[in-house]
Amino acid sequence: MPLLQVHGLSRRFGGVVALDGLELEVRPGTVTGLIGPNGAGKSTAFQCISGVIPPDAGQVLFDGKDITGLRPDRITGAGLVRSFQIARGIPRLTVLENLLLYGPAQPGEGVAAAILRPAAMRAREEALRERAKAVAARLNLTAVLDNQAAALSGGQKKLMEIGRALMAEPRLLLLDEPVAGVNPSLAAEIATHIGTLRDEGLTVLIVEHHMDFVASLCDPVIVMAEGRRLVEGSFADVAADARVQEAYMGGRVHA
Numbered sequence: 407m408p409l410l411q412v413h414g415l416s417r418r419f420g421g422v423v424a425l426d427g428l429e430l431e432v433r434p435g436t437v438t439g440l441i442g443p444n445g446a447g448k449s450t451a452f453q454c455i456s457g458v459i460p461p462d463a464g465q466v467l468f469d470g471k472d473i474t475g476l477r478p479d480r481i482t483g484a485g486l487v488r489s490f491q492i493a494r495g496i497p498r499l500t501v502l503e504n505l506l507l508y509g510p511a512q513p514g515e516g517v518a519a520a521i522l523r524p525a526a527m528r529a530r531e532e533a534l535r536e537r538a539k540a541v542a543a544r545l546n547l548t549a550v551l552d553n554q555a556a557a558l559s560g561g562q563k564k565l566m567e568i569g570r571a572l573m574a575e576p577r578l579l580l581l582d583e584p585v586a587g588v589n590p591s592l593a594a595e596i597a598t599h600i601g602t603l604r605d606e607g608l609t610v611l612i613v614e615h616h617m618d619f620v621a622s623l624c625d626p627v628i629v630m631a632e633g634r635r636l637v638e639g640s641f642a643d644v645a646a647d648a649r650v651q652e653a654y655m656g657g658r659v660h661a
């Protein structure tokens with residue numbers, strides 16, 4: 407069964423039809439790419455899937471359960487986590503502190519539990535620190551764990567952003583332009599990290615304009631145009647498709 411199923415997703419902004427009956431599926435264990443020309447509706451799809459904005463119509467199923475219109479924190483709690491295009495870490499906090507902010511919510515660990523069960527709270531904090539360190543290690547951020555986020559390179563900020571999403575223990579990670587503004591060698595490094603996460607069982611859906619990155623990492627690739635799915639297939643197949651080239655207004659999609 408697909409991990410994510412989107413049926414008939416529609417959303418308007420005034421007179422603009424951003425999503426027009428979008429259909430898409432993400433199979434478990436894939437890094438699925440979502441591409442398309444500017445204004446195709448990719449970001450709006452991410453926003454509707456992750457609960458940031460409600461769709462006007464349609465359905466989002468995560469692991470077979472209807473999550474349409476749920477609050478973003480509920481959707482994150484269910485294991486569908488979105489990472490943002492712009493790194494939003496808190497600049498004055500260290501990398502470790504930024505990661506710790508995004509540990510999974512613990513049901514039942516309210517204020518009363520904190521007062522009554524300090525040992526349990528300390529154990530949870532310790533477990534969270536260990537998790538943050540493990541996440542940092544997987545993303546080559548160990549050396550900068552105690553540095554302020556503001557002092558990171560552009561690429562390290564992107565990796566920290568992925569790390570923050572990983573702290574929430576996702577089963578499906580939505581990445582919005584993870585290599586926008588990143589140099590090619592760092593983009594290749596980020597692709598390697600994402601490929602490793604996939605090999606470890608994470609499923610990923612990525613919006614990205616950087617075609618080398620999509621070609622090297624994403625299979626399948628879904629092409630959107632005018633709020634709908636235009637074609638889906640391997641990168642080579644969709645790049646060679648005349649409808650896709652037309653949607654990019656005569657521009658070539660290079661492999």
Ligand SMILES: Nc1ncnc2c1ncn2[C@@H]1O[C@H](COP(=O)(O)OP(=O)(O)OP(=O)(O)O)[C@@H](O)[C@H]1O
Nearest residue numbers: 419422423424442443444445446447448449450451
């Ligand atoms: N909050 C909003 N208010 C009004 N119009 C919006 C809003 N968000 C998106 N739109 C419009 O909806 C359409 C789809 O936009 P969207 O950002 O989803 O496309 P996209 O495929 O992510 O584009 P890009 O690749 O340029 O980021 C566009 O015409 C856009 O102008």
